[in-house]
Amino acid sequence: MNRVEVKESNVCLKRIEEKCINCGICLKTCKSTNNIENDCINCGQCILSCPTGALIPKYDYRQVLNYINDTNFIVVVFVAPAVRVAIGDAFGYEPGEFLEGKLVSALKKIGFDFVFDTTFGADLTIMEESHELIDRIKNKQTPMFTSCCPSWVLYLKKYHPDLIKNLSSCKSPIAMQGTMIKSYFADMYNINKEKIISVSLTPCISKKYERTLYPDTDIVITTSELILMVKELGIDFKNLENSEFDKLLGKGSGGGLIFGVSGGVMESTLRTAYYMINKEKAPDNFYNLQEIRGEKDIKEAIVDMKEFKLKIGVFSKVSTVEKYLSRIKEYDFIEVMSCPGGCIGGGGQPLVAINNLTNIREKRINSIYNDDRGLKIKESYMNPEIRDAYDCYINKKNVELHTNHKN
Numbered sequence: 007m008n009r010v011e012v013k014e015s016n017v018c019l020k021r022i023e024e025k026c027i028n029c030g031i032c033l034k035t036c037k038s039t040n041n042i043e044n045d046c047i048n049c050g051q052c053i054l055s056c057p058t059g060a061l062i063p064k065y066d067y068r069q070v071l072n073y074i075n076d077t078n079f080i081v082v083v084f085v086a087p088a089v090r091v092a093i094g095d096a097f098g099y100e101p102g103e104f105l106e107g108k109l110v111s112a113l114k115k116i117g118f119d120f121v122f123d124t125t126f127g128a129d130l131t132i133m134e135e136s137h138e139l140i141d142r143i144k145n146k147q148t149p150m151f152t153s154c155c156p157s158w159v160l161y162l163k164k165y166h167p168d169l170i171k172n173l174s175s176c177k178s179p180i181a182m183q184g185t186m187i188k189s190y191f192a193d194m195y196n197i198n199k200e201k202i203i204s205v206s207l208t209p210c211i212s213k214k215y216e217r218t219l220y221p222d223t224d225i226v227i228t229t230s231e232l233i234l235m236v237k238e239l240g241i242d243f244k245n246l247e248n249s250e251f252d253k254l255l256g257k258g259s260g261g262g263l264i265f266g267v268s269g270g271v272m273e274s275t276l277r278t279a280y281y282m283i284n285k286e287k288a289p290d291n292f293y294n295l296q297e298i299r300g301e302k303d304i305k306e307a308i309v310d311m312k313e314f315k316l317k318i319g320v321f322s323k324v325s326t327v328e329k330y331l332s333r334i335k336e337y338d339f340i341e342v343m344s345c346p347g348g349c350i351g352g353g354g355q356p357l358v359a360i361n362n363l364t365n366i367r368e369k370r371i372n373s374i375y376n377d378d379r380g381l382k383i384k385e386s387y388m389n390p391e392i393r394d395a396y397d398c399y400i401n402k403k404n405v406e407l408h409t410n411h412k413n
């Protein structure tokens with residue numbers, strides 16, 4: 007076969023046969039990113055590489071519009087970090103422009119009842135993952151792999167089930183936020199959770215598959231689907247005022263924001279883990295870990311946690327991890343993202359000229375780090391909404407923020 011196989015049952019992407027010229031580029035991309043042949047793990051890199059637009063995400067946005075038009079439902083959207091630095095591509099902005107305020111306004115104009123930031127869910131993940139990392143180090147159960155990329159988790163389960171024990175038990179930020187919307191948010195606002203439709207807006211097509219495992223998130227739409235919604239509804243994106251996220255599960259910390267780039271989950275977890283271990287703020291270099299920033303396929307460092315040193319590895323693309331598998335025991339903590347550069351390079355991002363993709367990804371990465379630099383709160387444990395959520399809810403109720411990957 008010359009091209010990637012897209013099964014009818016695939017919930018993440020589809021092929022428009024009339025547009026396919028059988029060039030084989032999708033298959034080459036798949037092999038170089040994932041190291042496997044014709045066994046889709048849903049990363050969607052083939053979509054970004056297809057020269058004719060024959061591969062597209064499976065569109066779910068019409069279902070969202072139907073719920074918005076039905077007054078029986080409260081429709082809540084939450085926005086992943088990488089969307090805000092890519093949406094401008096479709097509206098004539100320079101690549102990487104940080105458009106959070108206009109994005110929130112566009113979502114309110116579309117008619118969502120509440121607009122939250124998935125950086126809240128990312129902060130929650132960091133809190134849980136930092137505790138888990140510390141426990142695993144004490145109990146000598148390292149290395150620990152991050153678990154927020156569903157394509158990576160699926161790959162690991164399929165091809166290296168012996169390593170499932172090394173996967174963090176944390177749900178992904180989107181799955182955690184979905185759970186918090188159906189529990190914490192529903193209870194605080196006294197809304198019957200059956201009436202809530204939770205919509206995750208993300209750069210990632212793989213989250214459409216992840217949602218089938220964690221159904222507290224009802225629908226997943228991509229950046230490219232949001233662009234279609236804005237255009238179909240005739241919203242003048244460029245002339246929108248800036249708005250802010252709604253409170254309760256609103257904006258997260260800088261640590262939550264940098265989840266959108268390769269190395270970000272690692273850097274933000276270390277900021278919080280350092281604080282949890284030493285009861286003091288991490289040193290300045292934890293706020294600019296150059297060794298693990300940028301788009302290289304493998305980045306590594308030894309980090310001084312004061313009580314001990316940690317060897318960390320950051321991998322982009324599962325094909326990279328595959329090459330280094332014999333060495334993984336050398337590491338204490340390993341981040342893996344299936345897409346080059348992390349989620350800013352996800353398969354649900356707007357299409358751009360393929361020969362400019364690396365340059366555009368770099369601009370998105372710089373834009374995310376630039377906003378982190380400007381934020382007052384850069385650590386998940388300092389986010390007041392996270393503190394409130396633990397104090398008034400998570401510590402008192404049985405909220406499922408972890409999962410059993412074997413299941």
Ligand code: SF4
Pocket residue numbers: 008009010021025026027028029030031032033055056057058059060061
């Ligand atoms: S890259 Fe696009 S056009 Fe080329 S074979 Fe794949 S689906 Fe068809």
Ligand code: SF4
Pocket residue numbers: 048049154155156157158209210211212213343344345348349350351352353
């Ligand atoms: S790296 Fe991000 S965008 Fe790509 S598959 Fe993983 S979670 Fe999705």
